[in-house]
Amino acid sequence: MRRDTHTQESRRTFLKTVSAGGAAGLVGLAGCVGGVDDDGNGNGNGNGNGNGNGNGNGNGNGNGNGGVDFDTVQLGILEPFTGDFSALAEERNNGETLGVQHVNESDAYDFEFETSEYDTQLNPEDGTQAAQQAIDEDGAQFLTGAISSSVALAINEVALENEVIYTPGAAAVSITGDNCNEYVFRFETNTAQIAEVTSQWMVENLGDRIHYQIADYAYGQSVREEVDTRMARLSDSYEEVGTTRSDLNAQAFESVITQIEENAGEMDALVVGATGGHLIRFLVQATERGLKEEVPIVTTTGSFAVVRGGAGPAAHDVYSGTRYVPSIETGDNQSFVEAYQAEYDALPDNFSRVGYESVRMVANGIQAAGSRDPTVVKDTLAGMSHDTIFGEVAFRECDHQASNPVWMGRNVAPEEGEVADVEILTRLDGQEAQPPCEDTGCTL
Numbered sequence: 191m192r193r194d195t196h197t198q199e200s201r202r203t204f205l206k207t208v209s210a211g212g213a214a215g216l217v218g219l220a221g222c223v224g225g226v227d228d229d230g231n232g233n234g235n236g237n238g239n240g241n242g243n244g245n246g247n248g249n250g251n252g253n254g255n256g257g258v259d260f261d262t263v264q265l266g267i268l269e270p271f272t273g274d275f276s277a278l279a280e281e282r283n284n285g286e287t288l289g290v291q292h293v294n295e296s297d298a299y300d301f302e303f304e305t306s307e308y309d310t311q312l313n314p315e316d317g318t319q320a321a322q323q324a325i326d327e328d329g330a331q332f333l334t335g336a337i338s339s340s341v342a343l344a345i346n347e348v349a350l351e352n353e354v355i356y357t358p359g360a361a362a363v364s365i366t367g368d369n370c371n372e373y374v375f376r377f378e379t380n381t382a383q384i385a386e387v388t389s390q391w392m393v394e395n396l397g398d399r400i401h402y403q404i405a406d407y408a409y410g411q412s413v414r415e416e417v418d419t420r421m422a423r424l425s426d427s428y429e430e431v432g433t434t435r436s437d438l439n440a441q442a443f444e445s446v447i448t449q450i451e452e453n454a455g456e457m458d459a460l461v462v463g464a465t466g467g468h469l470i471r472f473l474v475q476a477t478e479r480g481l482k483e484e485v486p487i488v489t490t491t492g493s494f495a496v497v498r499g500g501a502g503p504a505a506h507d508v509y510s511g512t513r514y515v516p517s518i519e520t521g522d523n524q525s526f527v528e529a530y531q532a533e534y535d536a537l538p539d540n541f542s543r544v545g546y547e548s549v550r551m552v553a554n555g556i557q558a559a560g561s562r563d564p565t566v567v568k569d570t571l572a573g574m575s576h577d578t579i580f581g582e583v584a585f586r587e588c589d590h591q592a593s594n595p596v597w598m599g600r601n602v603a604p605e606e607g608e609v610a611d612v613e614i615l616t617r618l619d620g621q622e623a624q625p626p627c628e629d630t631g632c633t634l
Contacts, residue, residue, distance in 0.1 A: 191308065191309045191311075191316070191320070192306065192307070192308050192309075192320075192323060192327075193271060193306075193307035193308060193309060257300055257560060258300040258301050258556070258557065258560050258561070258562070259560075260301055260562055261301060261302065262301060262302050262303070262304050263301050263302070263303055263304070263331060263332065263556060263562045264303075264304050264305075264306070264328055264329050264330045264331055264332070265290070265303045265304070265305045265306075265330060265331075265332045265333075265334065265549070265552075266305070266306055266308065266320075266321065266324025266325065266328060266330030266332070266333045266334070267283065267286055267305055267306065267307045267308070267333075267334055267335050268307075268308050268310050268317065268320050268321055268324065268333060268334070268335035268336050268345065269282060269283055269307070269308075269309065269310060269335040269336065269337070269359075270309065270310050270311050270312050270336070270337055270338060270341070271283075271307075271309040271310075271311075272309055272311055273311045273312045274312060274438075274439060274466050274467040274468060275312060275337045275338060275465075275466045275467070277466070277496045277500070278337050278465070278466055278494070278496055278541050279335075279337060279541075281495075281496065281538075281539055281541040281542045281545075282335065282337065282359055282541035282542060282544060282545040283307070283335075283545060284530070284533075284534055284538075284542050284545070285530075285538065285541065285542030285543060285544065285545030285546035285547075285549075286305075286334060286335070286545035286546065286548070286549055287545075288529060288530060288533055288542075288545075288546050289545060289546040289547070289548070289549030289550050289553075290303045290305055290549055291533075292529070292550065293549065293550065293553045298557070299553055299556075299557050300557065301556065301557075301562070303549070303553070306324055306327075306328040306330065308320035308321075308323060308324055310335070310336050310338070310341050310345075312338045312340075312341065312438070312439075313341065314340050314341050314343070314344035315344075316341075317336055317338075317341035317342075317344050317345050318344045318345060318347070318348050321333055321345045321348040321349070321356075322348060322352075325348075325352050325354060330354065331354055331355070331562055331563070331564050332354060332355045332356075332357075332552055332556075332564065333345065333348075333349060333354055333355070333356040333357070334356070334357040334358075334359070334545070334548050334549065334552070335357075335358070335359050335545075336358055336359055336360055337359045337360055337465075337466075337541065338360060338407075338408075338409070339360040339361060339362030339364075339365065339407070339408035339409040339412065340407050340408045340409075341360070342358040342359070342360035342362070342365050343360075343362070343364065343365060343369050343408060345358065346358070346365060346369055346370075346371060346374050347371075349371065349373040349374055350371040350372075350373055350374075353373060353564055353565055354373060354564050355373050355374075355375065355552065355564045355567060355568055355571070356373055356374050356375075357374075357375050357376065357377060357548035357549075357551075357552060358374065358376050358378065359378055359541065359544050359545065359548070360378065360408075360409065361378055361379065361380050361381050361384070361409060361412070361490075362380070362381060362408045362409050362411075362412040363380050363381050363382045363412050363415075363416060363630070363631075364408070364412065364631070365380070366380060366589045366590055366591040366630065366632060367382075367589065367630045367631040367632050368631035368632070370589055370590065370630075370631075370632035370633075370634060371634075372568055372572075372590075372634055373564060373568055374590055375551070375552070375568075375571055375572075375585045375590045375592075376585075376590060376591055376592060377544055377547045377548045377551060377583075377585075377592045377594075378513075378544045378548075378592075379513040379514075379592070379594045379596060380591060381409070381412040381413055381416045381490065382416045382623075382624070382625050382630075383594060383596050383620075383623040383624060384416075384490045384511035384512075384513065384596055384623075385413070385416035385417045385419075385420050385490070385511070386420060386596070386618060386622070386623045386624075386625075387511055387596045387597065387598050387616065387617075387618045387623060388417060388461075388488060388490060388510075388511040388598060389417055389420035389421050389424055390420075390424065390598075390616075390618075391509075391598040391615060391616055392421070392458075392459055392461075392488060393421065393424045393425050396458045396459045396486055396488070397458025397459065398421060398424075398425040398427055398428040398429065398458060399428075399429045399431050399456060399457050399458045399459075400417070400418075400421060400428070400429070400430055400431060400457060400458065400459055400460075400461055401430075401431040401432050401433070401434070401450060401453060401457045401459075401460050401461070401485075402414045402417070402418075402430070402432070402433040402434070402460075402461050402462075402463065403433075403434045403435075403436070403446060403450060403460060403461070403462045403463070403464075403472070404433065404434075404435055404436075404462070404463035404464065405435075405436060405437075405438050405440075405463060405464035405465075405468045405469075406435040406436060406437060406438065407438045409463065409464075409465065410435070410438075410463040410464055411463070412463070413461070413463025413464075413490050414433060414461075414463055417461055417463075418430060431453055431456050431457045432449070432453055434446040434449050434450060436464075436468070436472075438468060439468070440468065440471070441471060442475070443471065443472050443475045443476070444475070447475060447476055447479050447481060450481065450485070451479070451481065451484065454481075454484040454485045455484075457485055458485075458486070459485065459486045459487075459488045459509075460481070460485045460486065460487050460488065461488050461489075461490075462487060462488070462489045462490075462492075463489075463490060464489075464491070465490075465491040465494065465497070466491075466496070466497070467500070469489065469491060469492065469497055469501075470497055470500040470501045470504075473487070473492070473497075473501045473504040473505055473508065474501055474502075474504040476504070477501075477503070477504035478504075482507055482508070486509060487507075487508050487509065488508075488509045488510070489508060489509065489510045489511070490510065490511045491510065491511075492505060492508045492509070492510035492601060493510040493511075493512040493513075493515065493540075493599045493601065493612045494539060494540050494541075495537070495539035495540075495609075496539070496541075498601060498609050498610045498612075499609050502608040502609065503603075503608050505601045505609075505610045506601055506602065506603045506610050507600070507601065507602070507603075508600075508601045508610075509598070509599070509600050509601075509615075510598075510599050510600075510601065510612075511596060511597075511598060511599075512596065512597040512598060512599035512612060512614070513540045513594070513596065513597075514538075514539065514540045514543050515597070515599070515612050515614070516537045516538055516539070518597075520579065520580050520581050520595070521577060521578050521579045521580050521581040521582075522577065522578070522579060523579035523580070526538065526543070526546060526579050530542060530546075543579055546579075547578050547579060550576075550578070551571070551576050551578070551583075551585070551592075552567075552571070554574070554576050555567045555570050555571035555574060558570050558574065571585055571590070572585060572587045572590060572634075573585065573586070573587040580594055580595055580620075583620065586624070586627065587634070588627035588630065588632060588634060589627060589630045589632035589634060590632075590634065591624065591630070592620075593620030593621060593624055594620050594623070595617060595618060595619045595620050595623065596617070596618050596623045597614050597615075597616065597617045597618075598614075598615045598616045598617075599612045599613060599614050599615060600612070600613045600615055601613075
């Protein structure tokens with residue numbers, strides 16, 4: 191289902207608006223967006239058919255220096271605006287909107303994004319329909335969004351069939367693993383990266399007897415598989431005590447909590463593979479049953495602001511692999527945080543940083559390629575380094591997964607209110623967290 195389409199304010203209108211404020215206003219906005227490496231020396235023919243990479247190593251098209259000869263690029267935004275992930279979708283959409291605004295208002299880019307928004311809900315069929323509509327009705331050359339891994343996997347296929355670039359917002363490894371393709375580039379930190387820091391920390395601090403409780407769909411299954419693989423590698427005495435599963439849309443967890451309680455004395459940790467409303471409901475009900483007093487609860491998404499806010503005190507003392515917190519001092523994150531607060535009067539969180547940086551990195555690729563043709567831009571994006579909120583990050587050539595750092599965190603009770611703060615316990619850099627290319631299942 192299509193949402194109201196909005197086109198961002200043009201740079202010419204923007205310049206007119208701020209002219210009364212002088213150059214200082216422009217500098218303040220431009221500072222929120224990292225620069226693009228556009229000093230290539232290619233010998234393109236100026237007809238938009240070259241394959242320039244903007245760093246002097248390719249045959250730059252247009253003028254061979256990262257310039258473009260078009261005004262607009264159509265971006266389709268695909269998010270689960272209704273359903274269990276709606277709060278996450280709005281947060282990601284805030285980041286996307288801010289990313290589009292910064293590209294359109296920055297002199298670092300010679301084009302502007304025009305956007306259309308579609309509701310994918312949590313259904314792969316709705317997701318593929320939304321993606322196809324964005325392409326057919328709006329002429330979208332680039333797609334971004336979808337937080338459900340099952341929906342993102344379906345959109346992967348749409349991107350390949352239509353030869354458009356897609357930046358997903360979901361974390362299942364298979365998106366840039368077994369089901370990867372040359373048109374999919376992911377800035378979201380995947381489950382393998384989070385599982386690496388989570389498993390290392392558990393072995394060193396909790397133990398190696400693990401029970402898994404998962405939302406029984408692509409993401410939950412990915413959490414179990416990735417943690418299980420790493421625990422077996424890290425500890426010769428690792429034991430899977432058991433696995434319980436719940437439907438993605440489950441509302442009640444009495445039966446699985448009872449099963450977990452029966453085996454609590456045999457486990458060192460309970461790993462929960464879920465997110466959004468599913469995880470919130472589980473944490474609330476598990477806390478009411480006193481489960482946290484019997485076994486440490488470890489999650490892969492419990493540090494998300496939406497989860498901490500929705501679960502309230504039930505999120506306290508929960509451990510979580512952590513993709514992002516606004517306090518980190520990396521790259522230009524603090525500029526992003528300031529811009530986000532100014533726009534939304536709130537702190538950004540994981541999904542807003544993913545939406546923001548997905549837009550910005552694609553814009554960098556378009557600018558460097560000097561083309562809005564996805565078949566050209568994909569070759570530029572693969573392996574291209576970007577200045578991001580995490581510092582220098584690239585989409586690896588072998589699987590197009592961003593090499594992001596990861597953290598292990600613990601939700602702690604705040605000094606005021608009920609929403610937990612995140613205490614950072616340890617960190618792995620991007621190279622340490624990523625599995626070797628040959629282990630991803632991707633054959634690009």
